Amino acid sequence: MEHLFYVPDIAINPELPEEESQHCTRVLRLREGDEITVTDGRGFLYQAVLTEAHPKHCRFRINGKQKQTPRWNFYIHVAVAPTKNMERMEWFVEKATEIGINEITGLRCRHSERRELKIQRLNRIAVNAMKQSQKTTLPQINEMVDFKDFIPSGFEGYKMIGHCYEDQKPFIKEVYKPGKNALLLIGPEGDFSNDEIDTALAAGFSPVSLGENRLRTETAALVACHTIHVLNQ
16 A cells, blocks of 8 residues: 555545545645545555545545454553653554554543643544554544543453552563453553552452563553564564
């Protein structure tokens, strides 16, 4: 695929969004009759032909649809307390999307410095990272949620929490079984509170270590995501 376009509601409206249309016509200089490849962000690729090339609305005709072979056969969800600096959360979303992730949730913890997220901007970053890395799976990015409200939510798979308190914690590879779903909790720069850790453990989360080095929040979240992929290779 030379270039991949993203249209979430492709079955209802086979038209590129304005930003994609501008790139299509003004940067790539595509015209009516040119072939394009489109994804819906849900694992499908569509072969299409432009029927109208306009900077604000490129319409196309779908000629074929195929399911992309999944790059990973497990579900990975990272719930992280975003940093005060929004750019660091944006970096995590971009890199995690490139590596491969299914769901990202912002946690509002006792020591959190950020209380809200700019979801639309994060979604745009994820879309660009998905296309750049030639993937067809767009991660679900959730609004921030209070830690106490997130923990009771059901999850089928391995549930792990990474924290910095000085005690013996096994590495992820000693807890997680390859091929299974994974949910990892990463705390704020001030770490999880004792009460939050106790709540997670009582809900079935296993404490895990991400290594000997002390990592920044967004780095820890990315390492956790990447570790699950490495263990599945």
